Amino acid sequence: QPLFVDAASPVHLMHPLVDILGRALGALRPWGFDEGPARPGRPFQTVSGTLAGVPLTLRVQNQLDPGDRDNHALHWHRVSLGTEGGVLTLADTHGPVLWSPRLHVARDAGHHFVLDGPGTEPLERATTSVRGETGSFREVFTRLWPDALGLALDGMRAAVAERADPLAGAQYDLTVCRIWSALATRLGPPELVRPAPPRPLPVETLFPRETDAGAADTLSGGGSGARSTGPTAAREPGTSAPAPHPAGAGDSSPYDASAEFFDLVAAPHTATASAPAVAALLSAADLSYGPVADIGAGTGLLTEAVARARPDTEIFASEPATAMRAVLTSRVFGDPELRARVTVTADRAPELDLPDRLGAVLLCGVLGHLNPGERALLWRDLLPRLGPESPVVVELMGLERPVELAETRTATARAGRHTYSWWFSGAPDPGEPRAMRLHSTWRVHEDGAAAPVREVRDTHRWWPFGLSAVEGESGLRARLLDTRPGAPPLAVLTKSPSPDRHPAAHDSEAPR
Known part of the structure; x- marks a missing residue:
């Protein structure tokens, strides 16, 4: 049962935000907003109310460049849906989705946390789990958005072929528009801004990859007849990382070390x-x-x-x-x-x-x-x-070209008393401007141990295409x-x- 909704959006994306919230909650009614104008603020104004009977707090960047709307939004949709069992969060319009289970730890007679023994199994749960993958802005424009349009057109075509009632969803659509209109009234006209082009900050600047002094010892060159059956070998910064690749004859040593994983x-x-x-x-x-x-x-x-x-x-x-x-x-x-x-x-x-x-x-x-x-x-x-x-x-x-990929933990798995984690990074090859060096590190932790009991690394050359x-x-x-x-x-x-x-x-x- 939803207990609260916190959401944020630029003003020009409020209509799809209302639709996202309605579909997530399963309904829009009853809805309403507190009396009076939105609470002022720059760059965000705040509106409180209810949606589908659930308390709602909405922050809107009520600023607009009339000649270039999208490029000056500080971020797109961000939504947190709170429940008794945890909080479901949409980090961005394009994902991923985060699930943070509710924190609850039993206490003993001395009011101390009970961390071991029967009934403490829920403490093994991740504090936050990620569902879905992120992609590059190029993928959003060239794949995700066209696919979304195709999905909508396919739905319309199917409805026409099945002679579906065109008014069946009209009430919901009208309600979305009414809520959107009410929000616009509360917010008032957007502030017109014409800022200079922003300077987006790549993640590598915030989290530079630590130089591994020993990595040079495992560098190996040349091509390989290898194949990855995992996720992408290398992606633009901010996207999901690849699975490791088995190596070819000239690369076999590093992959022989990590093949078990x-x-x-x-x-x-x-x-x-x-x-x-x-x-x-x-x-x-x-x-x-x-x-x-x-x-x-x-x-x-x-x-x-x-x-x-x-x-x-x-x-x-x-x-x-x-x-x-x-x-x-x-x-x-x-x-x-x-x-x-x-x-x-x-x-x-x-x-x-x-x-x-x-x-x-x-x-x-x-x-x-x-x-x-x-x-x-x-x-x-x-x-x-x-x-x-x-x-x-x-x-x-x-x-399609060499890029810097900050080290990221991209997968975990558990077997017996061991937890396995895979960390991945990449960088342009200093000896070959058309190629990259991809680095994988596997760490094996035993239950309760902070330091890994084993750490396995491999590095190989990759030619983007x-x-x-x-x-x-x-x-x-x-x-x-x-x-x-x-x-x-x-x-x-x-x-x-x-x-x-x-x-x-x-x-x-x-x-x-």
Whole structure:
């Protein structure tokens, strides 16, 4: 049961704020605002009242540049919905959502906190949990907003096709407008401002990455035939961080050290994002031309998903990193059905021993491990083996140029008495302006211990690229696949133009 709502918004986004609150609360009525004008203040004015019968405090930046509204808002929607069990917070219009459970600790007869023993299990809960992922401003403009418009238009099209009553939601929409109008009356006309362009502060300035004196000892160069089945390898500052990548032959040492942790991050991502998208594509594809090649197969998560989706297809899975390949081989040997159809090799891209004909190729998390010359060699080797309709799946890592990525804890997992955390960072490669160095640190904590019992680091070189670059290098035509929002984009490339290729999505990956 909601107990209170705290919300903040710039004045030009009040209408969608009311809609967000109405949908979050499940209703708008009864609603009303305190008598008299809003409490004055700069830059925010405050309005109090009720919405859906829940006490509401609303702060509005009642300032407007008439020639440029969006660029001078201090922030967009921020909402906290308080309940008996905790507080649900929308950090920004585009996410993420935070859940902070209610703090309650039992006391003993001496009025001291009871921290151990029966009934203290809730103390293991995180003080705040994050749901959803953040993206770059470029992703907001080129993907999120167009997708939102498409969703709305699809809904309208479905309503027309189903001959739905167009007035069914009209009362709700009218109420949103009435509340918006009442708020505007309380606030009065916005203050007209024409400020100079702001200087947005990147997160790296606030939280500079600590220099690791020992990192240089683990630096390794060159490309890799490796694949990540986790989130993006590198993202713009402020976005969710990548999962670690298994390494190639020239990179195998660091990844052999951290391979034991790989599936902690990769398995959930594969199950909810890459595996469903790739399985859906290959289920409908004609793979009679030849086997499937999974290049840089890692621990075999995606290999297994493809084998399940296409029980009629042979698969060649190459993985040069010894520790990663050990897990892959174990996965294949542990399943008689996989063992009959999956051939595991230690080949490193671009030097691959493949069949003369290939029905499909998977390059997920691989291309960034290869420098431009190695990528050219890979395409020269692959293209003659592809049939006219053979699809090539490429995982795009959401980054087209080197950037600084502050160290961030991006994943945690628990097994027995140990808690595992993964920390990720990245920076332009000082020895190669077109490349980056990506750093992963795994820390293992035992229950109750402040210091980790183990810490494992790896570092490797990554060559950023975009979809336009892949098309230019390969000469193939691309379209984006549907996958989980927030997951790394997947593209399918074919020799023949795709009739349902999405130009806007493609253009958003163009180099800038």
